[in-house]
């Protein structure tokens with residue numbers, strides 16, 4: 001029997017170090033630098049690289065990776081505890097070498113890449129010498145990948161890619177894109193597409209616009225057009241027609257890692273909310289004394305703790321099964337729950353801070369908007385709820401009987417039959 005809620009003492013020491021390091025060294029970066037993915041921006045080398053070096057010396061670099069890929073192989077449980085600290089600061093994932101979407105892209109390169117692909121694309125990616133982009137969504141649809149039309153046609157030793165991609169995060173900073181394209185239009189829907197590694201300097205790639213979401217400081221979601229972009233045949237990643245299988249490998253981890261970091265964001269909002277209500281007087285008393293304020297604090301704490309337990313349990317299941325497919329329901333549940341937790345806690349924090357809370361001098365409006373980002377990126381909430389429901393329902397069977405077996409009169413009759421002797425005695429005693 002093992003069922004515990006404690007972090008082992010050695011790892012707790014690491015977490016304590018991370019907590020202080022992120023607070024003192026990493027959190028300030030977002031106030032003086034631009035996008036964490038812009039490796040060429042002024043100041044990146046001087047401010048970020050030395051911190052990455054300290055993380056490496058501490059053996060906390062790329063904790064999502066096993067030893068074979070240069071990480072410590074901590075597994076998802078430890079990663080969850082680490083990521084909930086990193087979630088507090090936008091530069092922390094880059095400083096610790098575990099930023100999305102590079103983590104997911106590294107995962108599929110590690111799983112499906114050829115030795116040559118790993119050497120050219122994976123190795124520099126793991127070192128954060130380059131960043132990458134995942135281009136699947138198209139302007140006509142993202143939630144249903146069956147509507148995607150960007151195609152790749154084989155010509156001799158090359159594939160020629162044409163079509164548009166939408167909201168391809170960090171396209172403007174990436175050294176390569178992983179692009180999903182139709183290669184087998186006549187095949188069944190989930191075997192029509194293949195994945196390609198496309199170096200960003202390949203002729204024919206046009207960044208039509210860099211789109212930002214509501215609170216983006218540096219708009220960086222690429223609206224891309226591929227005009228007959230030619231890549232060598234060996235730039236296909238994984239098998240022909242295998243894009244969905246490849247994509248699933250990256251999305252499982254990506255979704256739960258976002259959730260781990262979301263705990264950090266939501267806790268940050270809760271911390272600020274608590275400090276504020278213990279500081280602000282209204283009508284002669286602290287805000288914290290008012291019951292409607294207390295309800296907001298209590299609801300926020302309860303929702304955060306419930307969510308955290310779901311994330312940690314899912315991380316534990318990931319470690320146990322070592323196969324995201326077997327944890328599909330749990331990951332979908334975490335993905336569906338995540339936006340609401342951040343939305344509700346950040347909204348309460350915003351509201352309890354009053355006018356300063358909604359101002360651009362506080363992070364809450366950005367957090368509320370980020371909750372919508374989390375509800376869309378890696379697939380909308382509705383789709384994940386459908387997955388949860390289907391998986392839950394797969395454990396049940398309906399009945400063809402007129403009344404269900406749990407109908408009280410039937411259950412009662414069965415109980416009376418089971419205990420017939422004693423029931424007769426009880427009834428006799430009652431009559432006497």
Ligand SMILES: Cc1cc2nc3c(=O)[nH]c(=O)nc-3n(C[C@H](O)[C@H](O)[C@H](O)COP(=O)(O)OP(=O)(O)OC[C@H]3O[C@@H](n4cnc5c(N)ncnc54)[C@H](O)[C@@H]3O)c2cc1C
Pocket residue numbers: 101133134135136137138139140141142143144166167168169170213221372373376377378379380381382383
């Ligand atoms: C910040 C951010 C970063 C992103 N980064 C990337 C990236 O790097 N690469 C990439 O390829 N894509 C990326 N995306 C795109 C993302 O994957 C899509 O936004 C998402 O899959 C939804 O697709 P869509 O935007 O086309 O919305 P649509 O497919 O048009 O869906 C719109 C809405 O319809 C509803 N809906 C959809 N399907 C169902 C259903 N089955 N049942 C009920 N309701 C439904 C939902 O409310 C949904 O929000 C990113 C998105 C965001 C917001």
